Amino acid sequence: MEIPKTYRALVVRENDDGTFVKSTEEVGFEFLPDNDVVIKVHYAALNYKDALSASGHRGITKKYPHTPGVDASGVVVRSRDDRYAPGDAVIVTSYDLGMNTKGGFAEYISVPGDWVIALPAGLSLREAMVIGTGGFTAALALHKMEAGGQHPDMGEIVVTGAGGGVGSMAVAVFKAAGYKVIASSGKTEHYPWLKKIGAKHCVNREEVRDESEKPLLRPRWAGAVDTVGGKTLTTLLKACGRNGNVAACGLVASPKFDTTVYPFILNGVNLLGIESAETPRKVRQEIWKRLAGDLKPPLIEEMQHITTLEKIPDYMDDILEGETSGRVVAHIADA
Numbered sequence: 001m002e003i004p005k006t007y008r009a010l011v012v013r014e015n016d017d018g019t020f021v022k023s024t025e026e027v028g029f030e031f032l033p034d035n036d037v038v039i040k041v042h043y044a045a046l047n048y049k050d051a052l053s054a055s056g057h058r059g060i061t062k063k064y065p066h067t068p069g070v071d072a073s074g075v076v077v078r079s080r081d082d083r084y085a086p087g088d089a090v091i092v093t094s095y096d097l098g099m100n101t102k103g104g105f106a107e108y109i110s111v112p113g114d115w116v117i118a119l120p121a122g123l124s125l126r127e128a129m130v131i132g133t134g135g136f137t138a139a140l141a142l143h144k145m146e147a148g149g150q151h152p153d154m155g156e157i158v159v160t161g162a163g164g165g166v167g168s169m170a171v172a173v174f175k176a177a178g179y180k181v182i183a184s185s186g187k188t189e190h191y192p193w194l195k196k197i198g199a200k201h202c203v204n205r206e207e208v209r210d211e212s213e214k215p216l217l218r219p220r221w222a223g224a225v226d227t228v229g230g231k232t233l234t235t236l237l238k239a240c241g242r243n244g245n246v247a248a249c250g251l252v253a254s255p256k257f258d259t260t261v262y263p264f265i266l267n268g269v270n271l272l273g274i275e276s277a278e279t280p281r282k283v284r285q286e287i288w289k290r291l292a293g294d295l296k297p298p299l300i301e302e303m304q305h306i307t308t309l310e311k312i313p314d315y316m317d318d319i320l321e322g323e324t325s326g327r328v329v330a331h332i333a334d335a
């Protein structure tokens, strides 16, 4: 397949005064690293991590100019890896994409073959990005919670930050797996939509934020998926039922939390770390297969906002302020 000499990309540049600017530019192919698989990007998804990278967060991206975008789907245009050939439809999520490797907010990416997953049957390139890292993280939480003994018969699962990308996908994925889901959100206007995509009922995020010093609370859920951190995570542990699993996925409120050992030694609660970026390839393939099958959100069309490459910067501040809902997907190019 023919590869052009230049391509369009969202480029984040650092000014002399330490501020950052982002705009769509025509860049030469040498802007990309020389990796084994070059992919023409059809869709990319917007994540919290992208908003951090686009705002100059050195914990995510060390060197600028840079193109963020941890999620991309598209078609292979050049491959030095025997597993992939031009024309293959593929997904790349996480690893280092969009962090210190030029990411999916561009017409092309160049990545190591190990980062590439063949698009599973049952998903379109667009649907794969509606799911993206958010859906993959939610399904990884389910995978680890079930390995920790979680079962729908134990009772309801609470999902915090339910209006966000990981949260809304967790609502849909756990519902698809047979669980009754409590969606915790800061925005009452999200409730009808959260119920539509799978929540049994919704609670205000303040109800999942206990300010008392009590080491344990009356059990209110059988397990939890947390994207918030801080006092919310402390509360999830205190009020989790016996032998339940609490999956720590995110930190939108705080990376710090306090706990006593009581939830663990008196109630047998498991605190699980969810790290999607470096999930081993075999597990990754299994999870994507399930996301294209039994875990595919039936109302996936209701979980997306579609935008364009040029409009991606408009969403970045909203993501950092927690003002977006569901998954935002950029349509980068047609076949």
Ligand SMILES: NC(=O)c1ccc[n+]([C@@H]2O[C@H](COP(=O)([O-])OP(=O)(O)OC[C@H]3O[C@@H](n4cnc5c(N)ncnc54)[C@H](OP(=O)(O)O)[C@@H]3O)[C@@H](O)[C@H]2O)c1
Pocket (backbone or CB within 6 Å): 046, 047, 048, 049, 133, 134, 137, 160, 161, 162, 163, 164, 165, 166, 167, 184, 185, 186, 187, 190, 205, 227, 228, 248, 249, 250, 251, 252, 253, 274, 275, 276, 277, 319, 320, 321, 322, 323, 324, 325, 326
């Ligand atoms: N572990 C992993 O592998 C992994 C993978 C992907 C993402 N993450 C992390 O998961 C978190 C969520 O990512 P995302 O892409 O889903 O982000 P997102 O789409 O921006 O969603 C975050 C949601 O959290 C809620 N929220 C925002 N600020 C809050 C606050 N101060 N207190 C309580 N709730 C707040 C909001 O939901 P409501 O309006 O409904 O309350 C918001 O929509 C981030 O910390 C991200 O870094 C981790």
